[in-house]
Every structure is written in structure tokens, then in C-alpha cells.
Amino acid sequence: MCTTTTDTLEIHAKLLPLEHQIQNLSYQAALCLASHPTSHPLHAPVQRAAKRFVMRHKSSLHHLFHASELDMESVETITHSRRPPSAISPYSINIANSREQAVVNHDLNEDKYKVYCDGSGIDDMIGATAVLYRRGRPQPCILHYHLGSADAHTVYEAEAVGLTLAARLLALEDDLTYPISIYVDNQATIKSGDMLSTKSGHYLIDNFRSSIKQLKKDSKDHNFKITIHWISGHDSEPATEIPMQGSVAQQPISTEAQRQESCARWARQWMKSPRYARTIRLDPHLTAARKSFTSLVQHLPKRHISLLLWLRTRHISLNQHLYRIGKSITPSCPHCVNTLEMVQHYLLICPQYV
Template identity: 35%
Template sequence: MKKLCPFSKRWWCPELDGFKRPRSHASNEMYKYRDIADHPSKAEFKRLSRAMSDKIEEKRREHWIEWLENIDARQIYTANKVPDLRTKVDGIPKMATTNGEKAEALAEDPIPPDLTLSRRNPDGSTTLQIIETALTYKYLGVVFDPKLRWSAHYQKVIASSTWWSFQVARLSKISGGMPPHRIRQLYNTVAVPAFTYAADIWYTGVQNPPGSKKRTGSVAVTKKLVPVQRRAAKLVTGSLSTTAGDVLDAHTNLLPVDLLYHKILQRAAARLASLPPSHPLHSPVRKAARRQVKRHRSPLHNLFFLTGIDPTQIETIAPTRRRPNYVPSFSTHIKGDKAIALAEANRIHRIAPTSVHCDGSGYEGGVGASAVLFVNGIEKASLKYHLGPITKHTVYEAEIVGLTLGLHLLTSTSRQLHSITAIGSDSQATIKALGNQKPHPAHYLLDHVHTAAEKLHVKQDRIARADDRRAAIRRGNSWTDRTRRVIDLQIHWTPGHVDFAPNERADEIAKIAAMGSSSPQLSLPVYLRHKPLPTSIPAIRQAYLSDLQKCWKQRWKKSPRYPATHTIDKSLPSKKFLQLVKSLNRRQSATVAQLRTGHSPLNQHLFRIH
């Protein structure tokens, strides 16, 4: 049926409510005396149930007879859109194909019957198999119902969150339970994933539309999850049961439930936006994010409308990169001790004829990268590049871009590189990531580093074997450039901010780049010349989390508990309380929390309760 008729499912009337209330009362009485076999409440319940069923059948029949008598052309057209119906007459399946048969079937029962499958036997007889409609169906951990509503899954979520909160409570006794920060960690790593699983499918973010006092989204399930988190926060702090939930969340640094789900939804949207074109969801995701429809919104529409993420601007994470046994065309060196690493950096800078020092910086709200070329200890050239605002890019990305700038400087030289060619970086994370070929955020920049290093080897190979290459080309022989073992290319970790002059120079240029300055386009690597880099997933996650924290603080300032608590701790909501009680035992930390919240087992508070 493409569109329901205006009278569909309107056979319920106030008269039926009069049957419903006595039947509910009789049901309660029957349950109360369930141990007495011949109690009159059972007979009364059966009588009322039978009377109510008969009345429903009567009202439903009257309604559909009236509908058929007063039907107009538009309703006939709508009824004609109903597909063929399979009904039962005296237990025998019958197909309804004409409009009259369809209307009669709908008048008897507007809910479609169970599916009936038939199979012909070799002897000519027919075997019928009726497949009854399941009330709920669990698929990949999500509970569906025949009408694709989430009420059944909401019940599962609430039950799961309640169960896990009670499990956490078993380890949180005041007399000798786990410390507060460990209880919070357990709740975040075990309970939260349990009740936020697949939230991007069944949960719609709670919002306050402008000009409306009514909130929209999954408000009902959010309200039912608030007591669960309040119980968890009470367990973390060891506070009394009379303590308000907002002050507990502020002390434990647990995001309110609606903001927590916003964080989960934004993470899911960023993950979907980073899917490569080879993924089946790539096109549906971009189509859903392109515009917001007014009706029949899918979970993807709600997800991207809430988070505001544009998939065309997000970096793509490919499922495969290089082969698992790929060996980089350079060696990496990280000394465990900072003093030893500094001494090694000075030695390499002194003995290496050619060296490059790279850096990335987040400064004045921007992110920039730089590379400085030194020949025999003298600065010869430098490059800088402005990645963008810190809300879209990370310093980690800038460190990787700095390496590509350094390799580009080395490739731009027209002389042969002898002895050691060293590249210095003050980011251990970047150097370690060069050996990781698994997909992860910013891996496309690491691929540019490997490509640039191989390109450097190719150019040096052509310089070193120029005569052999020309001779092979003249003879018509094939020539393969070497991408490894042409020069001794090394990447070293050089500690930052320890008065190491080359690093300080690279840091100075990186800060200039962070403020918006870049080298001329033609002097940059090709992938940095035209389009800006795609938005970093970790950067937008951190920016979104900062926005949620600001929203939470504004909400906390409107709380009636704010004035009294603010005089004690002006940093709330924050991790300060957990850090304060980290060295205390469970009983002592609970006492501190009770005194800070004003709900403690002292006479003043106990008198107020009673």
C-alpha cells in the first residue's frame, strides 16, 4: 500500500476504553490470587476478555462497512494500490486480487496475515507451510520489529545498561572497592559500549529546535538512561543516593547521556565519511549527506544532519596500502634516552654532508610544517606549508608533511649525495608510524613519504649511473631505476626544545607556517600545490568534543547546584576531582566527595532529609 486510507485503523473508540479498564483491573486481581486455582477472578478475567474481543470485532466491522459505503474515487485509487492479499477462509488460504476482495479483506483485518508458502508434491497434492510473523528479530545485535520501530531495541539497551551498572557496583564497595578512576575507566570501557552499540542506526540525537520548548530525537530512551549513568557516577564518587546527577557527572567528568550519544554519533559519521569508493556504503553516505530530506529520513540522513560532517572534505582511509612485508627505502633511529639522542643528533649533524631537519607546529590556531636543508652545517634552503586551522588538522599531520618537504628538498638538489644523508624529526610517533603499513588516519601522508623517498633514490641512481643509463637506452635495452640502497638515507629522532640549533630553526619556520604562510606553490611537492589537504578525522573529533565540553559547561552553570559547588572547585566539570583523590583509598575518597557535594551523613543533612 503506497498511502494509507484516511479511515485506516480508526475503529478504536471510547467505548472500547470502558472495556479495557475493568479487564486490566481483573488481570491484576487474577495475578494477585494466582496461587488459588478456583478463585472467581480468573473466570471474571476470561469473561471480560471475551466481551472485549467481541466488541472490538463489532466496532472494526462497523467501521469498515461505513468506510466501504462512503468510499470516494480517491480512496478507490488508493485501495487499488494495495498488492494482492492472501487471506484465510475457513482455514484455507485464498488470494484477494480484485478491489472488492481487497476491501473485504481489509475490513475483516487490516493487518496482513502470516506468509503462506506452498509446494507441489510428486503425487499432485500441495503442502502448505505457514510462516508466522516474528514479533522481534535480532540481527547483528540490533533488535528489529515488523514495523521497523526501535521500541524493542530500546528495552534491550535499557536492560543492558542497567545490568552492567549493577556489575560495576559489585566492585565499588566503600569498604574496599576499586579506586574512583578505575571504576570510571571500567564504566567507560565496558558499560558505555554495551548501551551505545550501533547507536548510529537506532538513536537520533536529541536537539532543542530554535523557537520550540520541545526536544526532538530519541528523548524517551535518553531519559531512561540518565538514572543508569547517575548510578554509575554515584559508584565512582561514593556519594549518597540523594546527590543530584549533574553534580555527580561534573565530579566524575562523565558526559551527560545526550552529549555522550552526540560524541558516539559524530565518531560513526566520521568513520562512514572516510570510506573509500570501493566500499558499498560510499555512494549512499555521500548521497545522504548531500541534502536533508523532509520525510522518510534514513539513519544516514539523521546522522550527517546532526553532526554536520561533509564526506567530500574528510580524508579517505583505504583498506589496503602496501604489501605487508614492505621494507622502507630508509632506516629509522630512535634513541631511548633524551640526552643520548641529543648527542647523536649533534654527531650526525656534524659528520653528515647533507642533512634536513623537519618540524610541525600548532600555533595561534593554525597548523604548519617546515623543513630546512643543511649542507656541511650551513643552511641552504627551506620550505614551509600551512595545513589549515587546528580544528581540521593535527600536529601529527604537520610532522609527516615536514618529512615530505625535507625529501622534496633533497630531491631538488642536482648533485650526488655521498656518505650519510640524514633527516631529523622531533616526533617519535611519526617515525614509528613509517613502519606501520596498516590503514589508519593520515596514512595517505605516510604513503607520500615512502613515495618521495623512493623518488629520491631513483634520482640519485640516475645521477650515479648516468653513463650506463644513456648507453642502455642507445642500445635499445630496458632500464630499471633502483628505488633502494642507492644512498644511505637515515631518519633520526632529534629531541625538541633542547637548544639544538637546526631543530630550533625548523620550529621557528613551522610557527610562521602555522600563522598562514606557505612557500611558493612551484617549490612544493605536487600533492601540496593545488588543493588543501582533506580534513583530519582525529582533528574534527577533538574539535567536536571541545564543543560538547563547552555545551556541558554552559548547562552546568544553569544548574541550581552550581553556585555552591563553584565556590569549592571552579574547574568543574573536569578531571580535577579524580586527580585529587587518586592517592586516597576508597573510603577517604568517598568522604571527600560527600563533603564537596553537601550530601554527607552529618546531622545537618540527615535532618534535612527526614
Template identity: 35%
Template structure:
């Protein structure tokens, strides 16, 4: 109803409060500008604004860079054009259709050099590692701590692991075939893409290192293969352990790493957006706890705002609009019962028209009204709550009880003048829809 408070509506619509949503859009705009390439007209202005907050005549850029902790010089650059139009990747990729096929391909691989890469996120850090085998013997291990999980993604670690796989090849001789194996298909597919995207600077670096390897080994054949993780493949398991070690801060000496990886890795734009959005959700939870509506809504769902939003979204999935509407009204109390109608001056008394109880609330209608005792007993039997006290949370917060609630609404006819007859809800169809 129009009288429903905005914070309650936000929860049921799975939205942040208005101010939080505005902050998300402002932060997103700044992140996008921080990633602009040097040729863009805003490249220098955004950096000047970030480096100095002037006293007078401030521009919107000054306000954005002051409000949000995004440092353009430490953030990745997303180019408008990465490669020439005719560019094609110089390596092959192999992604099996099934785990069994991938395991079989791994067993049959007899490449001169087999390198296993992996990225890992653990204990608040992101790590990358490469373990290289030649002739069945482990000859090289490289580890890199990418940075904080608040600034980077595991996807970055996977891409950097591929770059680490190229480094040992530059110091080898008589290598004709090499296979890089990782357990992330997205990173493998990213090596063939030419369009701009988050973290593309990592894969651009990978292609540059591949070019260096090809200059040293003109006849080498390099392929990247997907291997299933945690399936007992020795190289993959070793790379996973080394990546976790790197994420905790124990990485290789700088002199052993490729030169471009000896300096800090630029922040991932997606990580910055994700972290800020999570911060706004925490603020929304805190604001909801302090809201006067929270104490009245606890009888339906006492969880945080974000958890309550997820629960209702799951609850309302695939429900007809009419049932979604009545569920929303029952949960918020803003419904065509006399208590609410009296509050908004639409009726002269809040009393129940059936039993004359002085306060016809949702709780009274569902739990207490003696005029609906027979219908309520049928509802109680349907939800399997014989011998226990039925609560509004039991009725309004559990998906499996919605069909029984609909039967109760239809049998009491209390809302028939407004809604008519409610359609039946099939539990099996609901589960399938999820």
C-alpha cells in the same frame, strides 16, 4: 547516595552529561564513516546524505550529517590495508636513547644532504617546514600551511615536513647520503608502520615521494634521525621558525611545493573528535553554571564543571573506597546527617542530635557544632589554620587536608554506625600515587 543529582554525580565521575555523551558517540560514528575508503559499501551513501538533506524518508545518515558539520569529501580516508604483507620501509631510522647521544650523532653526521623538518601549531594554525643544507650551506626552504588547528594536528605538520624534505632531493645530482632530522619520535616511528591509523595518508605520501627519489638516485642512502628540539641545533631551530611562519599563513609558492600538497590537506579525524569533545565540555560548563545545584556547591568548588571534575579526580586518586564515598557525600550534602535525612523523610526532625541546633548540615557538622569543639580545634591545628576561619572548601577541596579530615571523622564517631572506622590516609603515599 541515590538521591544525589545527576549533574553533581557527573562532575565527581568526570563524565559529560548524558545528552552530551550521546552526542559524542553519534559524532564519533559519523567521523568513522566519513573516513571510510571508496570500496566500502557506505562510502557513497554517506556522501549522498551529506550533500543532500531530503524532505521525506530520511535515513539516520541524513540526520547525522545534518546535525554535525563533517564533510566526508574534505576528511581523510583511512584505508583498511595500506601496503602488501611483505612491505618494509626503504629508509632507516635512528632514535637515540638520550639527548646527549642524539647531539653527538648530529655532530658526527657528514651526509651529503641534511634536511631538517618541523611542524608547529601557533595562532590557530598548523604549519610544516623543511630546511635543507648541502655542504654546510642552506640551499632550500619549503613551507606549508597545513590548515586550521581545529581540523589538523601538529603531528600532521611533522609528517608533512618529512615529505617536504624529499622534494629538494629530486632536483639534485650526485647525492649518495641524506639525513632527515625532526624532533618528533612519533612521526619517525610512523614511517615504519604499515597498519591503518589517523593521518596515515600523509606517511603514505611520504613513502611515494621516497620511491620517486630512489628512482632518480638508485644508490642513495636515506635515514631519519631524531634530534632534540630547542637545543641550539641550527637546522632544527631554523625549521622551527619557518614552521611557525607557515602556521601563520606565510608559506611557499604552490609551484615550489610537491604536487599533492598544492591542494587542501584532508581534515584529521582525531582533530575533529577532539574539537567536538571540547565543544561538549563547554556546553557542560554552561549547563552547570545554570544548574540550581551550582549555587549550593560553590562552597566546595566554584570552578567550571570540567575543572571541578579534574580537581576531584586528583583529590580522590588512590584514596580507599570508604573515604572516597564519605568525601563524595560531604561535598554534595547528600549524607546521613539529619538535614538530608529529614528532606528524604527518613527522620522526624532536621535538628542536630548533639546540640539541638535546628539544622544539622555538613557546614554545621564540620564548622559550627559545639559538641565537636575539641575535635574541631585539633583539626584546625592539624591543617595549620590557627587564627583563620576554617571553611568547608578548605577542608573538602584540598588533598593535603584529607588525612586530618579522616581523623576528625573518626574522633567524632558521627558516621561510625554506617561506615565504621575510616582507614588512615598517608599524604606521602598519595603524592607518590600521583
């Protein structure tokens, strides 16, 4: 109904209030422009605009970067092409059909070298680790790397860094015997190595590919074979987290992490608004950052979604609401004596409709 407040409609549609929506979109546009490689035609004008907010003749780029306060140098570069389509992967991948099958395959694997890598976030910090086991050597070799805070990096990046650490551990070994197995618990990371599209964090997987290529080049072994296996992590027992050590690495910040953080930042600002307190009374789980309502109604036709929204917001053609806006002479139910015709009564109590 046209009497429903815009705030309430926007939050149901998973939209922030307009001013926050514009700020969010501006920041994301700046982030996208900042991640262009040097070969991109916009790279030079963007660099100039971000460097200084000129006094006269300000362009849209000047306003955009002044408003976003984005540090250009810290943003990762997303290239437009990763490699020729004909390039052959230096490693093979093996993804089992099920968790159980992955464990069986792992137990049957008799490779001399096995490397396990993982990336995760703990206490809003992101880190990666890789552990190399060599048959006959009791002590494993371990490398770990602290990427930084969760608002600048993603777990996907950490998984990719874990693979690079695995390649580094292999490069440190003197007499490698092939085949070698690397185990990862994230299928998206494994598959992204073969993709040609460029997205946030892909440069880390490309680094891993380069490391394995170099390993292949340096190896004199004709049986060179490295396979990345998927194995389900954190299944039967809690994982033993290796404490992160060392200083925070100077990794460029992830555009994806910044995009998520930007959405969350404006959603947090919206939550401080008094309008939010009024809107949230309808449903405490309903926030602009969540898509609880949109996912609930995604398979319904539009007229049913409208009806649901009217019922949730109580702005519906029942006498209680119509009386409030001066369109009915009484707020009572026409079928029940001295009873307000409200949503709860209409749906659950009124003998005329139940």
C-alpha cells in the same frame, strides 16, 4: 548517595550531560563513516545520505548526517590497509635512548646532507617546515607549509607534512650524496611509518614513504641510505619560528582534530549552562573536558571512590546533610556543642574523629 545530582556525578565521571553526549557521539559516528574509502561497502550509501535530506523514507544515515552538518568532501580518507606486511621500508630510523645521546649522535654525524623538519601550532594555526643543510653551502634551503586551523588539523599531521617537505627538498637537489640524515623531534611520527594499522593522518606518512621510494628509484647511487633520526627539539634555546606564508592548503580535515574539537565544542556549550555554574562550585578545575577526578581516583577501589565523591559533593551521612533531607532531627555534631556536622568539621576539626 542517591540525593547527589546527576550533573555532578556525570562531570566527575568525565561525562557530558546526556544530550551533549549524544550529539558528540553522533558527530563522531558521522565522522567515522565519512572517512571510509570508496572500496568500503558503506561508502556509497553514506555519500547518498549525506548529499540530501530526503523528504520521505529517511534512514538513520540521513538523520545522522543532517544533524551533524558534516561536509563529507572535506574529511580525510582512512584506508583499511596501508601496504603488504612484507613491504620493506625505504628508510631506516634511529631513536637514541636519551636526549643527551641524541645530541651527541647528531654532533658526530658527518653526512653531507642533513634535513631538519618540524611541525607545530601557533595562534591556533598549524604549519610545518623543513630546512636542508648541505655541507659547504652557506645558505640552507627552506620549505614551509600552512595546513590550516587547529580545529581541522593536528600537530601530528604537521610533523608528517614536515617529513614530506624534507623529501621534497631532497628531490630538488641535483647531486645528492648518500647517506642522508633527516632529523625530527617527534618519536610517534617516526615510528608510525612502520606501523600497519591505519589511523588519522597516516596517509601523510605514507606519502612521505612514497616520496622516499621514488627518490630511491631515481637514484643511481648504490649507497642510497636515508635515516630518520630523533632529536629533542626546543631544548636549550627558544626555537626560531619561521613565519608561515602562502595560502591555506586544501588538505582534508583530520578526523582526529575534528574529534577533539567536537568534544571541546560540547564541553564549551555545557560551560554556558547555569547547571555548570552550580556544579563548578565544588572544584573550579573540574570540567567535563578534563579528567582531573578520574585520573585522581583511577587506582582506588570503588568504595573509596564513592566515599571521595560523597565528601566532595557534601551528600554524605553527616548530620548537616541528613537534616537538610529530613533524615535527622538536628544538623549539629553529636560530639560538639552548637557546631554543624559538615564535611570540614568532620575531617579537620571534630575531636572525635581527628
